Amino acid sequence: MRKLALSDEILLSIQQPARYIGGEINMVVKDHSRVKTKFAMCFPDVYEIGMSHLGIQILYSMFNSREDVCCERVYSPWMDLDPIMREKKIPLFTLESQEPVKNFDFLGITLQYEMCYTNVLQILDLSQIPLHACDRTESDPIVIGGGPCAYNPEPLADFFDLFYIGEGETVYFDLIDRYQENKKAGGSRKDFLELAAKIPGIYVPSFYDPEYNEDGTLKSFTPNNSHAKEKIRKQVVADMDSVGYIENPLVPYMKVTQDRVVLEIQRGCIRGCRFCQAGNVYRPLREHSLEYLKRYAYDMLKSTGHEEISLSSLSSSDYTCLEGLVNFLIDEFKGKGVNISLPSLRIDAFSLDVMSKVQDIKKSSLTFAPEAGSQRLRDVINKGLTEEVILKGASEAFQAGWNRVKLYFMLGQPTETTEDMEGIALLSEKIAETYYDIPKDQRNGKVQVVASSSFFVPKPFTPFQWAKMCTKEEFLERANIVRSKFREMKNFKSLKYNWHEAELTVLEGVLARGDRRVGPVIEEAYKKGAVFDSWSEFFKNEIWMEAFETCGVDMDFYTTRERGLDELFPWDFIDAGVTKAFLKREWQQALKGEGTPNCRQKCSGCGAMGFGGGVCFETRGKDQ
Incomplete structure (x- = not known):
């Protein structure tokens, strides 16, 4: 005992x-x-x-x-x-x-x-x-x-x-x-x-x-x-099936944030969104085999008694055996009261068909992540998602029975204009309109479109690591522009808009891009009582402001200052796979509004193929 x-x-x-x-x-x-x-x-x-x-x-x-x-x-x-x-x-x-x-x-x-x-x-x-x-x-x-x-x-x-x-x-x-x-x-x-x-x-x-x-x-x-x-x-697992997974996952006796079995289906991402750190540092894309996943799905559900399994990856739709895996899980577990969760799906006909099989449409909402309100800005960030595709996906979802949609955007991205900001409200309105284009007797109640904006932080090892951040006041001004545009929309009662905390984002920017001189600020803030800063109810911005002043550290140096292409970064001693030359090239293409194909369409020579395995090796010698 x-x-x-x-x-x-x-x-x-x-x-x-x-x-x-x-x-x-x-x-x-x-x-x-x-x-x-x-x-x-x-x-x-x-x-x-x-x-x-x-x-x-x-x-x-x-x-x-x-x-x-x-x-x-x-x-x-x-x-x-x-x-x-x-x-x-x-x-x-x-x-x-x-x-x-x-x-x-x-x-x-x-x-x-x-x-x-x-x-x-x-x-x-x-x-x-x-x-x-x-x-x-x-x-x-x-x-x-x-x-x-x-x-x-x-x-x-x-x-x-x-x-x-x-x-x-x-x-x-x-x-x-x-x-x-x-x-x-x-x-x-x-x-x-x-x-x-x-x-x-x-x-x-x-x-x-x-x-x-x-x-x-x-x-x-x-x-x-x-x-x-x-x-x-950086160290990378080249062959995902060569390493073991979780034989017997821990099962808590109290409710936790994700109370389910989590099955990692792949690592990395082929998409190349220019704001996304994970999509860059976790390259190249490496998949688990279908047989590997079948085995661990069965073992983990059996050893835990969980009633839900979530398929984890940065972009689940890009897993080449997704259809086979989902069909296996449905055949093996659906009749036994096991739910299947599919986060990070791109909304297309196949994904909607899959989700209709594994979700209760009446209880669930769909999530889109356009990230930007205009096509111009989506091209800048290399989102690879057109308005036509977004609206088509929304229309097919509504026809399949969904009536709730969540949209994720980011404010403050490089080259952003007022038109791009207002585009968030306009795109949300167009999505709501696609619902009302469906015959009334085929609709599932009222439509609800919830749009959320986070604020942009230029993270290390992304093409946007050279970009400057907005100030707190600029972030809030942009959010107010979007909110005002929402109020002009015909379907305003069906739309909802909210945004992240600006002060928290600015601090995140300092900590994400800081060097050793930021360490004493963290310590000073802690000694003044800062803890659980990621929880809104405990975050005290005034403590941090006092800490920066006490330590003589200028926040703007790490946030609002745009970097020169030849600047040495505090993280440049790390080889994360993607080369600095590639990131520079992507930054310059972003400023010109030019997109880059995803890894399955064409290898862009990011450098990650040197780390073994992955989709980059499948295209090597074909598209370079």
């Missing part, structure tokens, strides 16, 4: 005590005295969010497949428990063994979203681990970061011993082997970091020195240790 780290008195005084007690179905508990390496895997957000993250589940299963390794989980304590732990000096603990995180060999933190950066410091602080890597002793865990935000690790460089650049199934076991060898040989913490630096994809921030020009731009970024590499090359 495990002894819980929190007393009954504390558990009864907080919301959702199930967040902290573990004991979930398929949880793995190992005897610490029988393993050589203890790895605490952290998602720096509340349990319900972290338990829905596929990457954590994959790594948890992978690490625990080794007899000499135990992997346990830890999440950010919610705002009710956090002060209690500080007051009573309770060290942060893992769910499986309730052991303090500070007693583990590794603390691995997934960096999924920039607005979780203060939660990273909360995790370290509550774990009683020094915030700065340089202050840690031989008895402290090795703190390692990974995930999409690790493609610009510099704002967090001072807080991490290592960063893992790429996909977790590739070199993590090599890293653990080096750790065990170093420990057996009596090596120091620095000895291990030097061994780790030799492993492809591993970045040790303390082994590099940035130097800045008088104007604040980065002058150079050079290794200060002979073991450090000039370039860190």
Whole structure:
């Protein structure tokens, strides 16, 4: 019987005590005295969010497949428990063994979203681990970061011993082997970091020195240790079927954000949207075979008892065996009360046919992501979606019985004009009109079109990394232009428009494009009380503004300043597959409003084919 780290008195005084007690179905508990390496895997957000993250589940299963390794989980304590732990000096603990995180060999933190950066410091602080890597002793865990935000690790460089650049199934076991060898040989913490630096994809921030020009731009970024590499090359699984998946997914006893089995069908994307970081850094596209997916779908549903399975990818419609997989799932599970979720579909006749088979049309809404209101701007961002295709898809959906549509747009993208902004309302109106073009006796009640705007952030390793951002005031002005246009629409009562928080977006831009000088701002904001910044009810912009002022850091330098093509970026030491030359070419084509074919139409020479596998190899030699 495990002894819980929190007393009954504390558990009864907080919301959702199930967040902290573990004991979930398929949880793995190992005897610490029988393993050589203890790895605490952290998602720096509340349990319900972290338990829905596929990457954590994959790594948890992978690490625990080794007899000499135990992997346990830890999440950010919610705002009710956090002060209690500080007051009573309770060290942060893992769910499986309730052991303090500070007693583990590794603390691995997934960096999924920039607005979780203060939660990273909360995790370290509550774990009683020094915030700065340089202050840690031989008895402290090795703190390692990974995930999409690790493609610009510099704002967090001072807080991490290592960063893992790429996909977790590739070199993590090599890293653990080096750790065990170093420990057996009596090596120091620095000895291990030097061994780790030799492993492809591993970045040790303390082994590099940035130097800045008088104007604040980065002058150079050079290794200060002979073991450090000039370039860190991301690690990619070339053959997706060569790695195992999740045999027995964790099943929580409380409701979480995604309470279902998640089946990853492919990685990467062929589409080349110029604002999308994931579509660039996860290239090339690599698919799982149909037989592989059939096996894991069956095993996971059987081992969890879940009643829903979600097919995960950046663009599900591009999976070449989608029809076969969906038909298998329908034949195998539909009669057993299992629902099938298909996110990230392009709305066409095939997709609608598939969704009509697996969704209750009366209860569900369709999602389109035009991203821009005009065709001109969709060409700039290389969305590859025409108004004709959008309206045709909407019409077919309405005829099939749907009457609710969600539309996702982005405001503030490069070259955007008032006409582009107003086009959001006009396109929403045209979609509503397609519904009323259907004979009245064939309609399914009233139509509802909900349009949402996020605000544009130029992310690293995208063609738009050279673009400038809007200010908070400019974002809100653009949202008001769109809102005003919506009020002019004939079908206004059937339309709804909302937008993201502008202040949050501006801060996200600084954290996404920042360098090491942003690290002290994150720390200062945390010490002033910033935590759970991704949650609207806890985000306090004034705390961040004070932190920037205290640290003497100019936000505009990272946001509203347009970059020169020859500028050295803080993330340029990472080889993410797509070359800087390709991204420059795409940026220049964007400014001219010219599109680029997707990877299946023609290889554009982005550089990702050098990482093995994927759709790029299918076209190699044919279209170059």
